[in-house]
Amino acid sequence: MEKQIKNYNIDDILEFKKLHPCGGKTWKVIRVGVDYKLECTTCKRIIIIPRIDLRKKVKRKIED
Ligand SMILES: [Zn+2]
Structure with a gap:
């Protein structure tokens, strides 16, 4: 299910695998x-990130 293509x-709010230089x-x-x-x-x-690259960077979507 983690392999599923997400839009x-x-x-x-998306959590990235890597930290931004600001720490966020x-x-x-x-x-x-x-x-x-x-x-x-x-x-x-x-x-600005191409959608195809975004998928690799996102760890998860934050649910609210
Ligand atoms: Zn930042």
Whole structure:
């Protein structure tokens, strides 16, 4: 079930496997598509990641 391809939605909070240099590890989805736009929930820096790469980086989606 971990191999399942997941799609994420705007406002989802994703936990990455690696820490951001700021020490944060959770990111908020702010745009979806072929490229995903994510905002670090700790330092508010914005990154753009191709969806195919995002899957490798995400450890889990934070449920709220
Ligand atoms: Zn950060």
